[in-house]
Amino acid sequence: MDDLTRRQYEARARILKALAHPSRLFIVDRLSAKPHCVQDLAGMIEADISTVSRHLSVLRNAGIVKDQKEGTKVFYRLSVPCVLNFFSCVESVMESNAKEQAGLLE
Amino acid sequence: MDDLTRRQYEARARILKALAHPSRLFIVDRLSAKPHCVQDLAGMIEADISTVSRHLSVLRNAGIVKDQKEGTKVFYRLSVPCVLNFFSCVESVMESNAKEQAGLLE
DNA sequence: TGTTTATTTGGCTATAATGCCAAATAGCAT
């Protein structure tokens, strides 16, 4: 694998890694409906606000969400609506796994 | 977030986490063309065979690939072809990021 | 200015992921 190819896969992995956390997936799901500020999301997740803020910065650094200040609050929104496609892809894998499990029980 | 919801996001995150590594993305890409055995993949990635074997077990545990013994070799194949959709999703995010970068330079 | 509200960041600990080597295992052939 040459250097350019390796860097391309690293770039892709960075984006997937940013999504690969239950709280961050939840956040993406919420933001797909409408923008939310940090404390709103923290309330839904029931985690420390600082923790949620860090999750949001991970998503922001990966280019998955954008932030926008409004007064003292910071609202986050999806920057790439397409990200939602991940969910259906993931569901497909999960369904496949479920079928596999069912097959083994027969 | 109730317990069931939390577990659902955890299950999704497990699958994304399995994909979120450059070598594993490369493997998925190769396997989308045809099945390969461990040493073939190790040769392409230029990593220790034991490392590649571990990557494959991560993908297998997530239900992304299947293994099949043939003599002394073990061939791996994608168990869910849909996984390829991830690539186009990831590319969209990357393109969006690139545009953003370009915009900032203007 | 001082206060309140919202968010971010530094510092820390705990846990998880990565990658290599070496040893163990499995299958095939002599």
Next chain:
DNA sequence: ATGCTATTTGGCATTATAGCCAAATAAACA
């Protein structure tokens, strides 16, 4: 059985991630 090839697994060191608290920052407003 012995050797040969392919793969997996145990053990270990290194690095990365997660989460919390407390302190710092930013904006609005009395």
